[in-house]
Amino acid sequence: MKDAILYIKEQIKYFRIAVNLSKYSTKSTSMQNRLGRLWEILDPLVQLAINYIIFGILMHRSAPAGLPPLSWMFIGMGVYSFAQHIIVTGSKSVSTQFKMTAKMKFPVSIMPTASMIGFLTEFYIMVGAGLVIAMFSGYYPSLYWLQLLYYLPMLIIFSLSLSLLCSSIEIVFPDFKFFLNYIFKFLMYGSGVIFDLSQFKIIPKFLIQAQMVDPFYYLIEGFRDIAFGRAWFWQKGIFNVSFWLLTIFILIVAANFHMKIRDRISDYL
Numbered sequence: 001m002k003d004a005i006l007y008i009k010e011q012i013k014y015f016r017i018a019v020n021l022s023k024y025s026t027k028s029t030s031m032q033n034r035l036g037r038l039w040e041i042l043d044p045l046v047q048l049a050i051n052y053i054i055f056g057i058l059m060h061r062s063a064p065a066g067l068p069p070l071s072w073m074f075i076g077m078g079v080y081s082f083a084q085h086i087i088v089t090g091s092k093s094v095s096t097q098f099k100m101t102a103k104m105k106f107p108v109s110i111m112p113t114a115s116m117i118g119f120l121t122e123f124y125i126m127v128g129a130g131l132v133i134a135m136f137s138g139y140y141p142s143l144y145w146l147q148l149l150y151y152l153p154m155l156i157i158f159s160l161s162l163s164l165l166c167s168s169i170e171i172v173f174p175d176f177k178f179f180l181n182y183i184f185k186f187l188m189y190g191s192g193v194i195f196d197l198s199q200f201k202i203i204p205k206f207l208i209q210a211q212m213v214d215p216f217y218y219l220i221e222g223f224r225d226i227a228f229g230r231a232w233f234w235q236k237g238i239f240n241v242s243f244w245l246l247t248i249f250i251l252i253v254a255a256n257f258h259m260k261i262r263d264r265i266s267d268y269l
Contacts, residue, residue, distance in 0.1 A: 158215055171265055
């Protein structure tokens with residue numbers, strides 16, 4: 001627990017540096033493209049359009065309970081894509097930028113946080129598009145939108161905790177990044193991002209019920225509850241507890257592992 005507290009303190013103390021690192025990285029990437037930072041807007045919109053054409057039009061997948069499919073899908077993709085980018089990119093951030101952190105004298109633990117900040121624009125566009133479409137479909141802003149103050153911090157805390165753990169594993173076992181990509185490709189279809197699994201009669205009931213304890217599913221459905229005014233987070237009972245316990249467990253293990261290898265990262269690399 002001491003390591004987890006130290007990790008949290010580092011994120012708070014060096015947050016401004018993480019923001020500056022993110023700005024520098026974004027600016028550096030933008031300068032290499034003719035359209036510059038316009039790609040921050042175009043890229044998520046193109047992703048949404050492609051997936052909607054494939055899964056929404058060609059494969060005729062609809063949202064559950066008569067919800068607007070375009071909005072339902074966009075919100076799921078926005079939340080999942082944000083978490084995926086934080087975890088996958090964050091897992092490589094420590095090993096790829098270790099030399100820079102050693103020269104500038106700040107803890108490497110803030111590198112996943114710097115990566116996370118860079119993906120906020122894409123997240124806002126994807127989820128924002130879903131919310132706007134929901135409004136045009138008759139789901140107007142309501143008190144349920146206050147749950148953004150709960151689900152967004154939970155999304156960030158869970159993703160950063162898992163990112164820290166994956167970054168530590170990747171330092172010790174570099175091939176882990178390949179397995180991580182495979183896992184996220186599978187989870188995209190198993191976490192209710194694009195498909196409502198209950199539509200598939202071939203899938204056993206126990207697997208659909210097991211999906212309820214999937215943290216990605218929990219977060220995605222939480223943001224959909226905000227858009228469509230379906231439920232309050234405190235009504236989820238045991239699923240809240242399972243999510244919090246898993247997140248705290250990952251954070252403690254990740255922080256402990258990170259602190260143990262931090263002084264020896266140069267040896268591993």
